[in-house]
Amino acid sequence: MRKVRIAGIGNVLMGDDGIGPFAIKMLESQYDFQDGLELIDVGTPGLDLPLYLSGADALILIDAAQFDSEPGSVRLFRKSDVLRNPLGLRMDPHSPALQESLALVELMGKMPSDFLLIGVQGNRFDLGESLTTSVRQAVPRVIDAVLSELQRLNVSYCRAANARQPVIWWDPLLNEYRGNLLCA
Amino acid sequence: MTSRITIDPISRIEGHLRIDAEVDSGFVSKAWASCTMWRGIENILIGRDPREAWLFAQRFCGVCTTVHAMASVRAVEDALKLQIPPNAQYIRNLILIHHALHDHIVHFYHLSALDWIDIMQIPKADPVKTSALAEGLSSWTRNSPQEMKSAQDKVKALAASGQLGIFANGYWGHPAMHLPPEVSLLGFAHYLQALEFQRKACQVVAILGGKTPHIQNLTVGGVANAIDLDSLGTLTMDRLVMIRSLIDEILPFVYQVYLPDVCAIAGMYPEWFDIGAGVQNYMAVPDLPDGSGSNFDLPGGVVFSGDLNVVKTFKTAADEEFRQAVTEDSTHAWYKGGALHPWKGETNPEYTDFQDNGKYTWVKAPRYQGRPMQVGPLSNILVGYAQGHALTRKWADLALDRISSAAKRKMTPDKLQSTMGRYAARAIRSAMLADLAVKHCELLTNNILAGDVTTHNPPRFPKGEIEGVGTHEAPRGTLSHWVVVKNAKLSNYQAVVPTTWNASPRDSQGNIGPYEASLMRNPVADPERPLELLRTVHSFDPCMACACHTFDPSGREIARVKVL
Numbered sequence: 001m002r003k004v005r006i007a008g009i010g011n012v013l014m015g016d017d018g019i020g021p022f023a024i025k026m027l028e029s030q031y032d033f034q035d036g037l038e039l040i041d042v043g044t045p046g047l048d049l050p051l052y053l054s055g056a057d058a059l060i061l062i063d064a065a066q067f068d069s070e071p072g073s074v075r076l077f078r079k080s081d082v083l084r085n086p087l088g089l090r091m092d093p094h095s096p097a098l099q100e101s102l103a104l105v106e107l108m109g110k111m112p113s114d115f116l117l118i119g120v121q122g123n124r125f126d127l128g129e130s131l132t133t134s135v136r137q138a139v140p141r142v143i144d145a146v147l148s149e150l151q152r153l154n155v156s157y158c159r160a161a162n163a164r165q166p167v168i169w170w171d172p173l174l175n176e177y178r179g180n181l182l183c184a
Numbered sequence: 185m186t187s188r189i190t191i192d193p194i195s196r197i198e199g200h201l202r203i204d205a206e207v208d209s210g211f212v213s214k215a216w217a218s219c220t221m222w223r224g225i226e227n228i229l230i231g232r233d234p235r236e237a238w239l240f241a242q243r244f245c246g247v248c249t250t251v252h253a254m255a256s257v258r259a260v261e262d263a264l265k266l267q268i269p270p271n272a273q274y275i276r277n278l279i280l281i282h283h284a285l286h287d288h289i290v291h292f293y294h295l296s297a298l299d300w301i302d303i304m305q306i307p308k309a310d311p312v313k314t315s316a317l318a319e320g321l322s323s324w325t326r327n328s329p330q331e332m333k334s335a336q337d338k339v340k341a342l343a344a345s346g347q348l349g350i351f352a353n354g355y356w357g358h359p360a361m362h363l364p365p366e367v368s369l370l371g372f373a374h375y376l377q378a379l380e381f382q383r384k385a386c387q388v389v390a391i392l393g394g395k396t397p398h399i400q401n402l403t404v405g406g407v408a409n410a411i412d413l414d415s416l417g418t419l420t421m422d423r424l425v426m427i428r429s430l431i432d433e434i435l436p437f438v439y440q441v442y443l444p445d446v447c448a449i450a451g452m453y454p455e456w457f458d459i460g461a462g463v464q465n466y467m468a469v470p471d472l473p474d475g476s477g478s479n480f481d482l483p484g485g486v487v488f489s490g491d492l493n494v495v496k497t498f499k500t501a502a503d504e505e506f507r508q509a510v511t512e513d514s515t516h517a518w519y520k521g522g523a524l525h526p527w528k529g530e531t532n533p534e535y536t537d538f539q540d541n542g543k544y545t546w547v548k549a550p551r552y553q554g555r556p557m558q559v560g561p562l563s564n565i566l567v568g569y570a571q572g573h574a575l576t577r578k579w580a581d582l583a584l585d586r587i588s589s590a591a592k593r594k595m596t597p598d599k600l601q602s603t604m605g606r607y608a609a610r611a612i613r614s615a616m617l618a619d620l621a622v623k624h625c626e627l628l629t630n631n632i633l634a635g636d637v638t639t640h641n642p643p644r645f646p647k648g649e650i651e652g653v654g655t656h657e658a659p660r661g662t663l664s665h666w667v668v669v670k671n672a673k674l675s676n677y678q679a680v681v682p683t684t685w686n687a688s689p690r691d692s693q694g695n696i697g698p699y700e701a702s703l704m705r706n707p708v709a710d711p712e713r714p715l716e717l718l719r720t721v722h723s724f725d726p727c728m729a730c731a732c733h734t735f736d737p738s739g740r741e742i743a744r745v746k747v748l
Binding site for chain 2: 011012013041042043044045046047048050051054104107108127128169170
């Protein structure tokens, strides 16, 4: 059976950067997927990312993105869109980790044959904030994009019989402390 | 003539490390390290339940998740004076060891090897000679001519495409690059293999921690792993055997590939043992405790002014002197307040623009008895070496011998106080950790076989105010989380992270920090391509905690080098 992985990238403590992990929580709580499908919140790894990018036949990534569009816009990227541009200087292990990690995985011949990055244009990335309204409203479109890709890949899924509200454990915390955290 | 170089990763929302250097007649004469992002993440924790602080702390940074989680639970346990059971110590130690091995391997091969290896030289290498060279270095089984040719073919294919793809922006052909093509090819072949072995190290973390990158098994008072040798879904003998077999796969990579590669490359760049010493005050905290929590396999202490004949030893994970000696000074950082002890620490921003003689960074200046300190694997090795720590000396002496023979020049432990010394120290530390992986796996297994299945001592929070500090000697150096708990709620939380020590700005006395000091007198052959500065900065393995990760598809500039 083909191994399919859906990974959300982002820092849940930093506003719209948390869209990836948020979408993973939604998918987890609302859908049942075929065996062997893996849902994972990978947080904000640096060059550990190759571990989560390799070793699957199909990979769907969900990440906040900057493409100068309206906040909450959703855009899809394939492998060549990500690998088109050369890397810049890297000072620390976080900097362009996604692009570099994909390039490394490609170089090693371990790139999943199907790759999709679902990018969501963020608005605010401030520490201690939750998702902004426009990005929160984009969540159903992100889920649709995931499900369409699964259909294309002939991966079966259905609404969970015991669908429940997702537990976004970091969310109330952020709202509660929001007032104290804004940078002067 | 003086020129000014600014290296500033831009274009993304969050900030990163920015380096400014004045270059006079080909050498750095003045330097500034600046973090361009506000690090006020601790404020999120105030008012929370101390038992769940670690869950948030492990989201401070995506690279260092485990280490923040560990320092957080240790801080609360220190405040409660709560001992944890031996099994919990061993399980935590195994997680920390494998996280560090993973991190050090990634640092050398994926973060910094290409500062020393010129990709463009690789097509000129002879794979047969490369393989022969490798066989002279170690008995690693994957150094065959075929393996080398396959790595070379990947580079040739990139070169033939007319574009180097991801490698297009490297400083290839830079005058400071001078490895023979065969050594470059060998390093690159291992760069490709390293991915498999860092994965194996992560698998150990995942088996014990439940999941990577965010482990789930910690709890204040121990770990949440249930141990039952007869039951599935718990820590069973099968899983212990699985861990041991992963360790047996990782060890040869460390002993036969990573350490020999670092020694060979270091020996071919001997001039880098004379560059980049910087702040020669070193600090490490003891770590990897035994079952009683009172003896440590990694030594801690302080060495001042580079004098390895005098060393102060830390006997506990948070020595009394350490508790009292740490302050954070915000004279040159974008915060209000002067020099405060972390328990009294504040995180109140006061932003100006970048002022050479005023405030210029979001990193505070941590000081130990008022002095700047260098932290990281080098400090770990030097403090241990100065104490005569047997495991440290075993691997440091072996590495220095290998480097000396490659350099055809005697390298003493003093020479480790340099840019290249930081690379060497990380490899030496990895070999020590590899030995300790076996030791702690055996300790855990034997303790369980002896019938002890306890993993947790429940915490009880007193009324009133208590203070604690949790330390961890993390891959990038001494990490400490400082907590104040009042009536079972967090009333203050400060994390003093390794990169804060090293990326520290000037303090109220005008003392510069370790990055800044290590850049002084670095050569700069070509200001437009400041490869030498990157080598020194990368030698510290900088990680500006709490990055966010937004993908930018436009290919707009990711970093800028500006020369004025």
